[in-house]
């Protein structure tokens with residue numbers, strides 16, 4: 001299965017967990033033994049054919065991979081420009097890409113003899129993916145989720161509980177993903193001996209950003225193979241939404257050395273200058289949050305600002321350190337779209353293609369309004385359809 | 401000589417030094433200087449002045465709460481530096497600035513170190529800067545001769561304890577239980593502590609050892625700090641303030657508590 005991974009020249013991060021100037025491990029001393037052990041175990045697992053076989057077998061038999069690369073004929077006709085393909089992560093078991101990573105990390109947790117799993121979640125998709133993996137492997141599961149998100153993503157709270165996970169509502173700060181992450185880290189600091197923290201995006205201290213990216217690269221590896229089969233060539237554009245940035249890096253990473261334009265789309269909330277935004281790269285500056293140095297929304301005193309997005313999974317004032325590096329280096333272009341633009345995209349994709357996307361995912365599609373006019377009919381655009389929208393029906397109905 | 405080192409040299413053989421953690425700007429911006437001067441009169445030997453951060457991920461609810469209050473009241477690094485300058489007009493008590501790195505980074509690391517030197521700060525404790533990431537501030541702190549004090553925990557390896565000892569100056573901060581600040585009771589703490597402190601004793605040979613996290617009373621302190629040079633109280637002090645503020649004479653109640661921590665009743 002390893003053979004399907006395409007070797008890259010792009011060689012971030014370095015052995016200290018830095019992507020250029022970003023990343024690192026800014027954690028209390030108490031967590032150093034845990035992340036050191038994780039780093040060592042992950043290195044071993046990565047080179048262990050048995051581990052890789054088990055991981056890929058689960059992705060195939062349980063998650064339902066490979067996911068399809070669907071030609072979006074109606075959406076293509078709508079814009080009348082480049083051909084649009086959709087990488088169908090919405091078809092993964094549990095309805096989003098998050099499960100690729102949850103499966104990888106739970107296998108690591110088992111190798112390390114940990115019995116208790118904790119996770120943070122925003123949209124609830126990572127929480128559901130983790131609860132699913134824990135049910136499958138009979139492990140104790142505790143998920144931290146902001147009180148605002150337990151309301152707007154109630155369906156996912158019910159799913160987690162049904163599968164036996166304990167969902168702990170977090171009422172501090174903005175009551176969203178940032179605060180859920182704080183609480184998960186506090187739990188980890190307190191219970192580090194028996195607890196494995198399954199982080200849900202390419203954030204946190206080294207080795208998480210690298211490891212989570214690698215567990216998601218299957219998205220890009222498959223896409224590359226599939227587009228070569230269908231079109232006999234690589235795409236001209238890749239587009240994905242960016243919260244922490246895991247679905248984006250999963251798709252982008254195998255294309256880093258290729259002549260492909262890459263676009264990440266952040267959540268602007270009410271607008272990048274509204275003060276109510278989650279556009280971290282567009283509006284932020286470098287700082288340290290949740291264990292790594294990366295772009296951040298913070299005030300002049302270095303206090304973290306409350307983010308806002310209609311989408312719980314993008315409602316986060318930070319971003320994975322590799323994205324900060326890719327932004328500075330210019331390899332990836334980052335843009336932001338508003339809540340309203342994302343809602344329009346939900347409608348368009350639902351009506352043109354019969355696919356209801358997650359609100360997170362809709363941000364990537366909203367950027368087509370800007371991108372498509374620049375493209376030509378002989379070009380190819382691939383979007384990462386990171387998740388399906390069932391969980392968002394309440395918010396969507398309220399905003400239609 | 402650094403005020404911290406001097407303090408440890410003056411310490412009686414059987415005495416335990418008491419370091420108090422107080423969040424700058426809690427319970428209000430005006431009280432911090434008075435509180436610290438009063439702490440000194442009532443037995444505090446060292447002050448850890450907390451620089452509030454919105455997302456203190458190694459801290460429990462008590463310090464989160466006090467940080468939120470102080471941020472709400474408009475605390476900033478400039479104001480904290482002014483507080484230290486004001487204290488220095490009246491007192492030579494060692495003052496260590498303790499806080500997460502992001503506000504420092506945002507302020508500017510060089511500017512932070514220069515200003516700290518200017519007002520009379522004696523050390524930095526940065527809980528989210530393990531030795532591997534010290535490059536972010538080590539040189540700047542060194543330039544102004546302000547030591548960084550590193551933490552060690554029961555799960556810290558012997559090698560890392562030695563490294564923390566080598567890199568620290570003044571004392572080594574021993575976190576007595578794995579956990580966020582204020583999370584455990586004194587009873588629970590004391591059992592695991594002895595083995596930890598023994599190991600610290602074998603590996604930390606250059607610096608004095610201060611032990612903290614979870615100490616609530618004189619008895620806790622005596623038990624927990626038996627094999628250390630002193631102890632640190634943070635959450636229990638903040639809780640005391642929370643209990644009595646803003647009653648009449650609330651500061652006196654707090655000072656009585658501080659006195660009892662150091663001397664018993």
Ligand SMILES: Cc1ncc(COP(=O)(O)O)c(C=O)c1O
Nearest residue numbers: 123125243244245246247313387
């Ligand atoms: C469907 C979907 N897409 C995207 C995201 C954002 O996360 P990331 O940027 O890590 O892919 C989430 C997060 O919850 C999600 O559920």
